Amino acid sequence: MLVFVRRICLLIVSMAMLLPPAIRAGEADQEASAAPDSSWALLGGYGISHQGLGKTREKVQVLDLIPQYNRILFRDVGSSWYKGYHSLLLELPLTLVIDPDVSPMVGVNVLGAWTFDSSETMQPYVFGGGGILYTNADIPGLGSEVNGNWQFGGGVRYRLQSGNGLKVEYRFHHISNAGTEDPNDPLNSSKILVGFTF
Numbered sequence: 001m002l003v004f005v006r007r008i009c010l011l012i013v014s015m016a017m018l019l020p021p022a023i024r025a026g027e028a029d030q031e032a033s034a035a036p037d038s039s040w041a042l043l044g045g046y047g048i049s050h051q052g053l054g055k056t057r058e059k060v061q062v063l064d065l066i067p068q069y070n071r072i073l074f075r076d077v078g079s080s081w082y083k084g085y086h087s088l089l090l091e092l093p094l095t096l097v098i099d100p101d102v103s104p105m106v107g108v109n110v111l112g113a114w115t116f117d118s119s120e121t122m123q124p125y126v127f128g129g130g131g132i133l134y135t136n137a138d139i140p141g142l143g144s145e146v147n148g149n150w151q152f153g154g155g156v157r158y159r160l161q162s163g164n165g166l167k168v169e170y171r172f173h174h175i176s177n178a179g180t181e182d183p184n185d186p187l188n189s190s191k192i193l194v195g196f197t198f
Contacts, residue, residue: 041068041167043195047095049187056188057141061099064191067092070113084116089127097137107133107149121159125169128152133175141185144177157197165197 042065049060068091075085088110095105111129130150135142155169171193176186 036072036163038069038071039197041070041195041197042066043068043167043169043193045191045193047171047173047189047191049189053188055185057185058100058139058187060097060139060187060189062105062189062191063096063098064193065094066193066195067094068195070197081118082116083118084114084123087113087115089113089129091131093133095135097135097139101138103135103137105133105135105137107131109149109151111151115157123157123159124154125157126152126154139187141183142175142177142187143183143185144181147175147177149173149175153191155193167193167195167197169193169195 044065045063047062047064049056049058051057051059068089070087070089072085072087076083077086078084089112091109091111093105093107093109095107097103097105109129109131111127113125113127115123115125117123128151130148133147133149134145135147136145151171151173153169153171155167158166160166169192171191173189173191174186175189177184
């Protein structure tokens, strides 16, 4: 278990070390685009596990509240419909398990995202990444309180005239302890989230 936690911490520290050069690059290009170099979002939604997908056995339902920081790393890449920018997303997900147990999950996620910005108002995006998650939920098959998670998904951001925006997204979300504890039945879930960016 300790080795697993160390690996996750090393991944998070490595990603954080990439942030300062990206910030300097973003500041140099700030006037080249109307989009700000960084933004915040608050997402909320619902998730449910898929019994029978992989080794997922339990039906687990959750409510999510996710503060998210978005930092643009590279902008104005590509042309035509795939023109966009690459960004780093840092999240502190707060999850409330509502079935079969009522208990919290907390974690840290580091995600990479690509946003298609050929349109000024509707901007689709895709993302993927992972992080570490703590829970003391009484879910059969989840053999550890400290777990890893990875996820990928997509969504659309609608930019308002104020510069703020609305987001709707889908995520496929996986939780397991990477075999560091027994049992290790993963939770493979779908999440639907909506939110506000500012």
